[in-house]
Amino acid sequence: MSQLAPTLSSGFVNAFLDAAEVAPEKRDPLLSQAGVPSSLLQDDAARVTEDQFATLYRLLTVKLDDELPNLLSHPLRSGAMKLAGLSVIDAPTIEVVLNRFSRFQRLIIHDFEMHFVRGAELSVLAIKEPESGRRCKTMGIVMILKVVHGLTSWLVGREVPLVRLDFAFARPAYADEFQNLFPGPVFFDQPCSRLVLESRQMNLRVQRNAGDLRQFMSRLPRDWMFVRMKERLASHQIREHLLRHGMEKAHVEQVAKALNVSVRTLSRRLEDENTVFQTVKDEVRRDIAIDRLTNSAAPISTIAAELGFGDASSFHRAFRTWTGMTPSAYRQAADEQRPASI
Numbered sequence: 001m002s003q004l005a006p007t008l009s010s011g012f013v014n015a016f017l018d019a020a021e022v023a024p025e026k027r028d029p030l031l032s033q034a035g036v037p038s039s040l041l042q043d044d045a046a047r048v049t050e051d052q053f054a055t056l057y058r059l060l061t062v063k064l065d066d067e068l069p070n071l072l073s074h075p076l077r078s079g080a081m082k083l084a085g086l087s088v089i090d091a092p093t094i095e096v097v098l099n100r101f102s103r104f105q106r107l108i109i110h111d112f113e114m115h116f117v118r119g120a121e122l123s124v125l126a127i128k129e130p131e132s133g134r135r136c137k138t139m140g141i142v143m144i145l146k147v148v149h150g151l152t153s154w155l156v157g158r159e160v161p162l163v164r165l166d167f168a169f170a171r172p173a174y175a176d177e178f179q180n181l182f183p184g185p186v187f188f189d190q191p192c193s194r195l196v197l198e199s200r201q202m203n204l205r206v207q208r209n210a211g212d213l214r215q216f217m218s219r220l221p222r223d224w225m226f227v228r229m230k231e232r233l234a235s236h237q238i239r240e241h242l243l244r245h246g247m248e249k250a251h252v253e254q255v256a257k258a259l260n261v262s263v264r265t266l267s268r269r270l271e272d273e274n275t276v277f278q279t280v281k282d283e284v285r286r287d288i289a290i291d292r293l294t295n296s297a298a299p300i301s302t303i304a305a306e307l308g309f310g311d312a313s314s315f316h317r318a319f320r321t322w323t324g325m326t327p328s329a330y331r332q333a334a335d336e337q338r339p340a341s342i
Contacts, residue, residue, distance in 0.1 A: 007287050008053055011044035012174040019139035020060055020069045030059055037333035043324035044173070047290055054222045067220075068147075071140035072111050080108055081147075081220060085213045088155065088206075095202035097152055098125050109144075111136050122163060123202055126194035129168065138169050141193050146181055149195055150224030154216060157207040159183050159227040163198055166190035179235065179275070181225070234259075234269035235280045242284045247308030252277045286322040289315075293327055294334040300327045 013036070017027060031038050034056035040046040048056075061067050066075035087104045091097045095118055102114040102125065113128045125148060129136055145165070153159040162184025171188040178186045184196075208216075216223050241255055249255070255277070256266045270276055285307045292303045304315035319327045 007047035007049055007290060008177055008180070009044060009174060010041045010046040010048055012177045013048050013053060013056070014041055014044070015172065015174050016057075016139055017041075019071055019137050020064075022060070030056060030063075033059055037336060039333050040325075045322060045324040046330075047286065047323060049290070049294070050222070050226050054219075054225065057221050057225070061220075068140065068143055071137055071143055072109060073134060074110065076108065082213075082217050083108075084147075085151070085216065088151070089208060089210060089213050091155075091206050093202060093206065094152055094156060094160065094204045095123070097155055097206065098123075098148070098202075101148060101151070105144075111140070114148075118199055118202055121199055123197050123199045124194050125197075126192050127168075128192060138167075138172055141167065141169070142178075142181075145193065145195060147224050149182065150227050153227045154223050155206045155208050156204045160197060160201055160204070163196040166192065166194045166196070168193045183236070234266060235275055238266075238270075238277065238280045239284050242281065243288070247285070247306065250281055250308055282318070282322070285318070289319055289327065290323075290330070293331040300331075303327070 022030065027041075028038050031041070034052050036048055036052045036056060040048065057069070060069040061078070064070060064075065065078050067078060067081050068076045084101065084104055088097045088100050091100055098116045102116040105114045111134075112130070114125065115128060116125045117123065127136075127141060127144070149160065149162070160183075162182060165178070165182050165184050165186045167186070167188050168190055169188065175186065175188070237259055238255055241258055242250055245258075249258070252263055252266070256263045259266065261269075267277065270280070288307060289303060292298055292306070293300075298306075300315070301312045304312045307315065309315040309318070316326055319325070319330070323330060325333070
């Protein structure tokens, strides 16, 4: 259970489909192929699994022959990601990876310029948009920075922590999802969009080879979009603990003791991440519930007990709050649209 993947809000998925310019009347076939019940996207509180989103993304890239589907002013044709990977696979360190990627980007993407600078304490990879003319799509900026960070993390075999992540646009409605996509605090309405890293991370060695790159390409976008990390935010450490030990040890005092910190320290770290213990706990409960409802035939009463609810009715109320649907309705919707093989 400890490897249970995070889910994404349907609000994020809707924003992605909007940015990809998929007309509403053309969404149902794509969603069906990806195993996403179209009814889920009618409520921004509903959740979509990692597998479902990765499949949806891949279907769009193939359909449009665009590896950042309609997120830029021109298509990023099939093979662009492979060329990007080949340009950095033999790099010795993260510093060389980011230098090469920023130069490679300027050859294939014309919506903005990407620059990398290493400083004594901090290193920055920044996106400079043109001062006039068409502005980049918000989702396009999110995804290109996720590509950079995800590819870099994959190359060194762990998710590289961020000092901060800045975006030049206003906070979008789906911004809460960034805590599952980026390991660091996020700020909006900044002068430019950028990744800020500790310069000591620049010496991390690349661990991958050409054979690994072939597997990476076959799994696109999974390994750059969803990276498993060893250096975790406090919220991710709590998530991992709860998934490993279950809800029997889900009290903040027990979790803090297991993580070798005081309750006060843990609470302060969570505050720095703009969250609280109960929110993280509820998110874990929600994701376990979704996984159990869609991938098992366990009775709802059993799932409720596993998640630490005193009775099924309490679980029903909580699940409706999380997703906008009852557990039985959610399970039925998932059963009606199972993923098609592609």
